[in-house]
Amino acid sequence: MSKRVTSAARYMLALNDCRVFDRHQWHATFVVGQYLCTTCGASFYCPGCTLSIPKNARARLCPEHHAEQEARDEQARRHRHEQQQQSSQPSIQKGVPS
């Protein structure tokens, strides 16, 4: 009565991550900025890591740049929010009088 998880079952779980949650295993290849998901075999490249777009690779931010992007988005959101609060007091700037 071995209670081992078969590699097939593990593979199905991992593939589920890929297809349902879009969470891939990032494995760096010999090409900078290009990554390979060892689970579903898809190729990705990170626009933040490389400027050259490999063939047959999907654009996807690597975990590192993804975190950076999230931080930027969060900052932008906060910034927009502040601007909205300020604009509740209309300050119309007319052009410089000539």
Ligand SMILES: [Zn+2]
């Ligand atoms: Zn994958």
Ligand SMILES: [Zn+2]
């Ligand atoms: Zn990156």
